[in-house]
Each structure stands twice: as structure tokens, then as C-alpha cells.
Amino acid sequence: MFRDRFQGRAVNRRTFMASAAATAGTAGALPVLSGQAHADTRSLPSLWDVDRSVVNLENAYWGVMPRSVEEEYAKQTRYLNRHNVTFVRDGIPGRERTVAMDQVRAEVAQLMGASKEEFTLTRNGTEAMQNLILQYGSLRPGDAVMYADLDYDEMQQAMDSLTHRRGARVIKFSIPEPATTANILDAYRTQLKKAPAGLKLLLVTHLSNRTGIVMPVREIVSMARARGVDTLVDATQTIGHLDYTLSDLDADFVGFSLHKWLCAPLGAGAVWIRGSRLESIEPCMGNTMFPAEDTRSRSSVGTVNFAAVLTVPKAIEFHRGIGGSRKQRHLQSLRNYWVERVRDIPGMQILTPDDTARHGAVTSFRLPAMRDYAQAQKMATLLLKKHRVLTVARTGITRGSAVRVTPTLYNTPQELDRLVAALRQESGAFL
Known part of the structure; x- marks a missing residue:
């Protein structure tokens, strides 16, 4: 049961879904937040327990668990604390750890429209x-790898490390601004054409943690594949955020974070490897717990937070209760709410286009003086x-640093209004 603070009544999942559907009208979609927000939309934030003394607009870091997921996590933690290694060693009939963990893998696979056998948990x-990156086995000394300035820091570092690990050459390029679909594809096309013959590996980030731009992954994968x-x-920022399955990307290798937009507890991620390409990724540090033909050999076998992983199905259930397409549209509407209200601020530059294919909830902005990270x-x-509004400064963008704003489902229009008022008040000092 959920406690609706706005209406002063308890609501279960069915009531919540009925309310969301009624708000959406005949299309069954959550409303777009323009002007006055509908009262039913305001019930969404009541499904979370969060500190509202600070407006948290830094939700791309990780996703706060809604109350139902938090309760499931507490339940799983109590169970693990009580049964501990007996559970882990499959000592509880009907509650074997290997079966339970494999079911989590199956749930993630079903969500993404792929086979369980192609997934492993991280x-x-x-x-x-x-x-x-580090287990990609097709590199030879002198081969090249490529990535862009908007890719995640640790992924760039892993790509760079292939120089001394594998003797690879590293090619880095910049995503153009404005980052329209045409400009992005043009940049990748140009880079692939002029790349050396030994280019073997390309890193592509589905949604950039620096600017929020959503890349046209399928088209980029196709261009790269045509050149071998x-x-x-x-895809660490997009599972549970954008409404898609793996077939929409048409990639062979994808990494996910399950504790961001799916709002599972911290400590859950996943790797997907197309079955026909498994041999291209080496077992993780010589993992022999699983046979080489098992995708699970491509991740570490160390001790994990079992309670966090076992809570993932509850997070997926919550996500499905809202609906992937509804959730994406609502997250985009939260982004649009504040963006529409700051466009006319002198010098304001929004770093994601309004094209719904190119943004989700994450968007960065830049004012003239902010090209400098300080x-x-x-x-x-x-x-x-x-102003008690939490955002984050982002660097590593070729054209200059920016500030990232990331609302999520528990944020309200009133909280976004506080951001808008603060930017209007402070922007003059950054021209």
C-alpha cells in the first residue's frame, strides 16, 4: 500500500495505475506538465520518501527507491541477515540462491526483450x-579504438588503458553543438571514414551523463558494422528511462546500470552480449566458475549485495506499473517544464535539442562564463x-563545461519552479 500525502488516503498499485490512466485520458499516458499540473500527477511524488529540504535535481547519479522497492529491499536484507551463507550455499530447499539470482537475470532479460542466457549481472x-571494454578479445597491437568527448569518464579511462594493455591506438573526437541527429551522424560518419584500417572498437553512450543527449545508436552501430x-x-543511463528494447539498438554488446532509472538498490548492473558474439568477450579475469560458453563467466564471481540484486524484480514491477512509454514521456515533460521557462534568459544555452528522440529527463545548460569548469x-x-537546489557541474565537454539538471518522478513542478527562479536571479553573473 502507498500513502498518498496529497489526497490523505492509502492507495494500492491498482488504484495508482487507475489514477495515472484517468489523468492521461483516452491515450492512457501521463500528462505533459505545461502550465498547471494535474492533481493526479502530483500523486506520483508521494510514492517516494525523500528529503525535500533540498530540491534534488541530480537524479542521474542513481535512482532513489520508491517506497515499495525500499520496503522490499529491507525485507530481503532481513532475510539475508537471518539466513546468510545457508542461503548463499543453496542450503534452503525451495529458496536456492542460484535459482533466485537466475530469476533476476531472467526478469532483466524479459524487460529488455532478450534471452536470459545472453545476460550476466554486475x-x-x-x-x-x-x-x-577490458575483456574485448579481438584487439591486436596496432589496432585502434575510438570514443567521443561525451562518453563517461570511467569508460574513456578504460578505453585509454587499452594502449598499454593491448597496444591499441586511441582516437578521440568531439560531438558537435548543436547536437542534432544530423550533426551527430555526420560526426560519426566522418570519423569512421577517416579512421585507420585497424579500427576495431567504437564506444557509444546511449545517453550522455555530461549533456543528456540521446545518441542515435542504431544508425551509428550500422555505420560501424559496415566498416567491420x-x-x-x-546504456547505463537509459534502462528504465527510455522506452526501448535491445532490438531497437541492434548492438552486440551493451552495459546497464539497474540502480539508476530502474530505481533498484545500489549495487546492481548487467551486461548483455549477443549470443553469436560471446567469444569476442573474454571471461572475466579467468573466471572458471561457469563454462566459457556461459555468459555469466564474463562477470566477476565475487560476493555481491544479494539483497540489492534480489530486489531488482520489485523495481521492474514498479517500472512496469507506470509503463515504459508513459514513464519516458513524463520524464521528458519534467525536463521540458523547466527548459521552457529559462529559454529567454540572456546567454542561456540548452545542450540537448527539443527533438524527443534526442533527450530524456537529463539536460545540461551553459551560460557564457560557464565554459570554464570553475x-x-x-x-x-x-x-x-x-537556493537549496542540487545540480552538478559537468566538465570534459569540448565546447565548454555546463551544469546538469536531472529531475525524476518524485520531483514536483513547484520544485522545478524554484530552479527556474534561481537561474533567473543568478544568471546575470555568468554572462
Whole structure:
């Protein structure tokens, strides 16, 4: 049961879904937040217990568990604390750890429209992508790898490490601004055409943690494949955020974080490897717990937070209760709510286009003085200390630093209004 603070009544999942559907009208979609928000939309934040003394607009870091998922996590933690190694060693008939963990793998696979046998679980998205990058087995000394400035820091570092690990050459390029679909594809097409013959591996981030831009992954994968180049897709920011399945990406190797937009507890991620390409990714550090033909040999076998992993199905259930397409549209509407209200601020630059294919909830902004990271950090600090609005400064963008804003389902229009008012008040100092 959920407690609806706005209506003062308890609601279960069925009531919540009925309310969301009624709000949406005949299309069954959550409403777009323009102007006055519908009362039923305001019931969504009541499904979370969060500290509202600070407006948290830094939700791309990780996803706060809704109350129902938090309760499931507490339940799983109590169970593990009580049964501990007896559970882990499959000593409880009907509650074997190997079966329970494999069911989690199956749930993630079903959500993404793929086979369970093509998935393995990891501790987070960074580990998932590092496994794919560092265990990519088709590199020979002198081969080249490529990535862009908007890719995640740790993934860039892993790609760079292939120089001394595998003797690879590293090619880095910049995503153009404005980052329209045409401009992005043009940049990748140009880079692939002029790349050396030995280019073997391309890193592509589905949604950039720096600017929020959503890449046209399928088209990029197709261009790379036509030149014999493999693509590793970093989807850590998109599972549970954008409405898609693996067939929409058409990639061969994808890494996920399950504790971001799916709102599972911290400590859950996953790797997907197309079955026909498993041999291209080496077993993780010589993993022999599983046979080489088992995808699970491509991740670490160390002790994990079992309670966090076992809570993933509850997070998936919550996600499905809202609906993938509804959730995406609502997250985009939260982004649009604040973006529409700051466009006319002098010097304001929004780093994601309004094209719904190119953004989700994450968007960064830049004012003229903020190209310098210290100034971007100054703005983020000012928003937090003076206005109690949490954002984050992002660097590593070729055209200049920015401040990232990421609302999520528990945020309200009133909280976004506080951001808008703060930006209007402070922007003049950053021209």
C-alpha cells in the first residue's frame, strides 16, 4: 500500500495505475506538465520518501527507491541477515540462491526483450562497461579504438588503458553543438571514414551523463558494422528511462546500470552480449566458475549485495506499473517544464535539442562564463547553498563545461519552479 500525502488516503498499485490512466485520458499516458499540473500527477511524488529540504535535481547519479522497492529491499536484507551463507550455499530447499539470482537475470532479460542466457549481472554500470571494454578479445597491437568527448569518464579511462594493455591506438573526437541527429551522424560518419584500417572498437553512450543527449545508436552501430567495427554501447543511463528494447539498438554488446532509472538498490548492473558474439568477450579475469560458453563467466564471481540484486524484480514491477512509454514521456515533460521557462534568459544555452528522440529527463545548460569548469562549479554551488537546489557541474565537454539538471518522478513542478527562479536571479553573473 502507498500513502498518498496529497489526497490523505492509502492507495494500492491498482488504484495508482487507475489514477495515472484517468489523468492521461483516452491515450492512457501521463500528462505533459505545461502550465498547471494535474492533481493526479502530483500523486506520483508521494510514492517516494525523500528529503525535500533540498530540491534534488541530480537524479542521474542513481535512482532513489520508491517506497515499495525500499520496503522490499529491507525485507530481503532481513532475510539475508537471518539466513546468510545457508542461503548463499543453496542450503534452503525451495529458496536456492542460484535459482533466485537466475530469476533476476531472467526478469532483466524479459524487460529488455532478450534471452536470459545472453545476460550476466554486475555490481553497477561502470563494472559492466569495464568488463566489456577490458575483456574485448579481438584487439591486436596496432589496432585502434575510438570514443567521443561525451562518453563517461570511467569508460574513456578504460578505453585509454587499452594502449598499454593491448597496444591499441586511441582516437578521440568531439560531438558537435548543436547536437542534432544530423550533426551527430555526420560526426560519426566522418570519423569512421577517416579512421585507420585497424579500427576495431567504437564506444557509444546511449545517453550522455555530461549533456543528456540521446545518441542515435542504431544508425551509428550500422555505420560501424559496415566498416567491420564493433560497437560497445553504454546504456547505463537509459534502462528504465527510455522506452526501448535491445532490438531497437541492434548492438552486440551493451552495459546497464539497474540502480539508476530502474530505481533498484545500489549495487546492481548487467551486461548483455549477443549470443553469436560471446567469444569476442573474454571471461572475466579467468573466471572458471561457469563454462566459457556461459555468459555469466564474463562477470566477476565475487560476493555481491544479494539483497540489492534480489530486489531488482520489485523495481521492474514498479517500472512496469507506470509503463515504459508513459514513464519516458513524463520524464521528458519534467525536463521540458523547466527548459521552457529559462529559454529567454540572456546567454542561456540548452545542450540537448527539443527533438524527443534526442533527450530524456537529463539536460545540461551553459551560460557564457560557464565554459570554464570553475564557473560551472560556482553556479552549481550557488544553486545549492543559496537556493537549496542540487545540480552538478559537468566538465570534459569540448565546447565548454555546463551544469546538469536531472529531475525524476518524485520531483514536483513547484520544485522545478524554484530552479527556474534561481537561474533567473543568478544568471546575470555568468554572462
